[in-house]
Amino acid sequence: MERVLTTLGHNEPDRVPQFLLLTMHGAKELGMSIKDYFSKGENVVEGQLRLQKKYRNDCFYAFFYAPLEIEAFGGEVIYSEDGPPNTGLPFIQNIEKILELEPPKISESKMLHKVLFAIEKLKKKAKSEIPIIGVAMSPFSLPIMQMGFEKYLEIMHYRKDLFDHLMHVNMEFCVEWSNAQLAAGATAICYFDPVSSSTIIPRELYLETGFRIAQQTLSRLNGPTATHFASGNCLPIADLVPQTGTAVVGISSMEDLSKLKKAYKNKLTLLGNLNGIEMRRWTTEEATENVRKVIEIAAPGGGFILSDNHGEIPFQVSDEVLMAVSEAVHTHGVYEETVG
Amino acid sequence: MMENIKFYCDELERSLLLLDKEAAEKLLMEASGKGSAIEIASKIITATLKKIGDDWEDGSVALSQVYMSGIICEELIDKILPPQSPVRIHQPKMAIGVFEDYHLLGKRIVYSSLRASGFELTDLGGGLSIDKLVETIKKEQIRIMLLSVLMLPSALHIKELKEKLKDVDVKILVGGAPFRFDAELWKEVGADGFGKDSSEAIQMVTKLVEEMG
Structure with a gap:
């Protein structure tokens, strides 16, 4: 925990923190199908415990899968x-x-309860030593799964009445869901907001929409947040993202x-940016070299957590490559010896 | 040959990025008095959509703008070059769809851009399974099949689709996030081509249509 807090304070900890955001690999560890794995909170607890130990990970990731919230909506x-x-x-x-x-x-959704159960159990194991990352979709990005992109862009541009109502509904849900996870023991919430990325909408539209919604939503959460654009770009809005209240x-x-x-120096901690899609066919040597390069650029001065660039490592990435990534962080990410 | 093509392209781009459909329509109607429908499609609309697509690649334009530009142009081209126009008819049978999931935006952008460029193609929608695609491609005798995917597993399953189509005369062109993040992936799954954006899709289709005569 101290390692993570130090880097969040834009200081150099003992080593670069490593957040391997693994979800489905827990099923592999337990030798069961992905569907069976996510059917019980106990499985995810066991999966996360094994993955944390195996890869010496600096967090537990309480994320099940993206459409979980859609299930809650029916x-x-x-x-x-x-x-x-x-x-x-x-x-x-x-x-x-x-x-x-x-x-x-939330009280009426069995799936959301499984997540809260998993967080509570992980909290008992982690105590205050290992951060537990909860996940919530931003009110502004959830509509992609609720209604599809085309209809969403249509209401964003031409039906402000519908857009405003949807944002109100989603924001109430996002706040309640995030705070429930924090109350269950999550240390922080990863606020997934790919639609706000500059890959998807222009800066001007972000200012009118995703930016304002993030400010309003995050101010109501009872804990810190990481904003994730899920492989989307965020350089053109680097002056704005810190103003949303995220860390x-x-x-x-x-x-x-x-x-x-x-662009983000001393404002926000960077989380990333290994290419999860390419990672599937990396050799262990390539994994080591890619981690080394990223650390060399992003680690000096703190404010950096090594992770993938999407917030979920594909199921197809091998244990050998993940192990090589972890080894490389533990070798090249030690500040006094190698970084800087 | 039309004059002032650069003027029309610049003005069209400006109107599209502002989502000003009226201005775009007025401009194209003015241009249609000075050149053929095909000239307008290829030299103004396709060129402008290509420029907007390129600007997305370098980060100066967002995907929502690419999408809205395509939708506006698709509507306008139907006025200049109607679907039943003889110049659209002599094309190999073409279709587009989303393989295995329902993330439809990328497919919609490419569909609009191709139609706005004068191509006619069938939209098979989303959630297409391997069996459904094999059946449709054979039944409809589709020669060019464009497939959009968002999820990595879907991209990997294209290999199985290609295997089942090995005796069928069809070219499979792919696009979508997994292929953008791993430039080697389209070859690995045996696709016949990969377009990183709609302008590359137009280039690929144009070349294939020429080759197929």
Whole structure:
């Protein structure tokens, strides 16, 4: 925990903290299917404990899968044998129905309860030594799964009444869901907001929408947050993201790491930016070299946590590569010896 | 040959980025009095959409702007070059769809851009399984199949699709986030081509259509 807090304070800890954001690999550890694994909170607790120990990870990741919140809204989730559960057809097909939408009650969702159960159990194991990362979709990005991108862009541009109502519903849900995770023992919330990334919307639109919504939402959370753009770019909004009240920003491998380091220096801690898709076919040597390069650029001065660039490492990434990443962080990430 | 193409491209780009459909329509109607529909499609609309796509690649334009530009242009081209126009008819059968999931935006952008560039193609929608695709491609005798994916497992499953289509005369062109983040992936799954954005998709399709005669 101290290692993470030190880097968040923009000082150099003993070693670069390593957040391998592993979800489905827990199923592999337990020798079960992804669907079975996520069917019980106990499985995720056991999976996270094993993964943390195996890779000497500096956090527990209480993320199950992205459409979990959609399930709470009554939407469909499709399981896959070799990938994360995905949303089915968006449950909002007629945009006029948005006005009837209400935030789901956390007490009524079995899936959300499984997550809270897992966080409580992990908290008992972690005590205050290892941070537990909870996850919430931003009110501004959740509509991609609720209604699909096209309809969402349509209401964003042409139906402000529907957009405002949807944001209100989603914000109430996001605040309640995030605070429930914090109350259960999560140390911080990873606020996933890919639509706010400069890959998806222009800066001007972000200022009017995602930025304002993040400010309002994060100010109501009872704990710290990391904002993750899930592989999206965030350099053009580097002056704005810190003003949302977040402490960490998840960065993409598509943007220049040196420029990101400079732009966010002493403002936000960078979380990233290993390319999870490419990682699938890295050799262990490439893994080591890629970690070394990232640390060389982003670690000096603190304010850096090594992670992937998407917030979830693909199921296809081998244990050998993950082990090589971990070894490299423990070798090249020691500040007094190698960094700087 | 039309004059002032640069003027029309610049003005169209400005109108599209401001989502000003009226201004874009007025401009294209003015241009249509000075050149053929095909000239407008290829030299003004396609070129402008390409510029906007390139600007997305370098980070100066966002995906929402690429999408809205494509939608506006698709609507406008239908007025200048209607779907039943003879110049659209002599093309190999083409279709587009989202493989295995329902993240439809990328597919919609490419679909709009291709139609705005004068191509006609069938939109097969999302959630397409391997079996469904094999059946449709064979039944409809599709020669060019564009597939969009968002999830890595879906991208990897294209290898199985290609295997099942090995005796069928169809080219599989792919696009989507996993292929953008791993430049080698499209070759690994055996696709016939990869377009990192809609302008590359247009280039690939244009080349294939020429080759197929």
